[in-house]
Amino acid sequence: MPPSAVLTVIDLETLRRELSEQFVGANFGCLRDVNSVVLEDLRAALSNGREEAIQKVLTANPFLIQYVVDRSGHHGIWVYPKLMIKSPGSDGTAGLIPDYLVATKSSLGYFWHVVELKRFDVQFSNSDGSGLSPDGHKAVAQCQAYLAHFQDYIDTVSPNTVHLRI
Numbered sequence: 001m002p003p004s005a006v007l008t009v010i011d012l013e014t015l016r017r018e019l020s021e022q023f024v025g026a027n028f029g030c031l032r033d034v035n036s037v038v039l040e041d042l043r044a045a046l047s048n049g050r051e052e053a054i055q056k057v058l059t060a061n062p063f064l065i066q067y068v069v070d071r072s073g074h075h076g077i078w079v080y081p082k083l084m085i086k087s088p089g090s091d092g093t094a095g096l097i098p099d100y101l102v103a104t105k106s107s108l109g110y111f112w113h114v115v116e117l118k119r120f121d122v123q124f125s126n127s128d129g130s131g132l133s134p135d136g137h138k139a140v141a142q143c144q145a146y147l148a149h150f151q152d153y154i155d156t157v158s159p160n161t162v163h164l165r166i
Helices: 009-020 036-048 051-060 134-152 154-161
Strands: 027-029 077-081 100-106 109-115
Touching: 009 027, 036 051, 051 077, 109 134
Parallel strands: none
Antiparallel strands: 027 077, 077 100, 100 109
């Protein structure tokens, strides 16, 4: 469709349906999803302070996540909330379940991200600004474990997302 074309409501619904189907099982979001009600829901969840309340709003409104994902492109976002990317080991080691496995689209193509939420009261740096706090180190290590597994075992993660373009 030419960039100068005016999209009808039917065109937008068709485009949204097509984009939603690109990543089966993911929640799709786009800029048109953001409105004052969504932002008020997010403010209320942030005020609540519980990670679960924030996650509920972000899962229902995935485009909000796009604003915290560096170089996301803002052409759409697909999120898989709480998707297990590594099963628990038979030796009792824990599996890996990030808060969100995210696909974004930019002019350069698709990109994958891991998003891990923390409560607003978690201190990520030392009070003197000298580096990461113990909680900050734990959060970074957690995300690094997700990304390392994702990169090292892409053939295992891909079937979990029902998507072959990972």
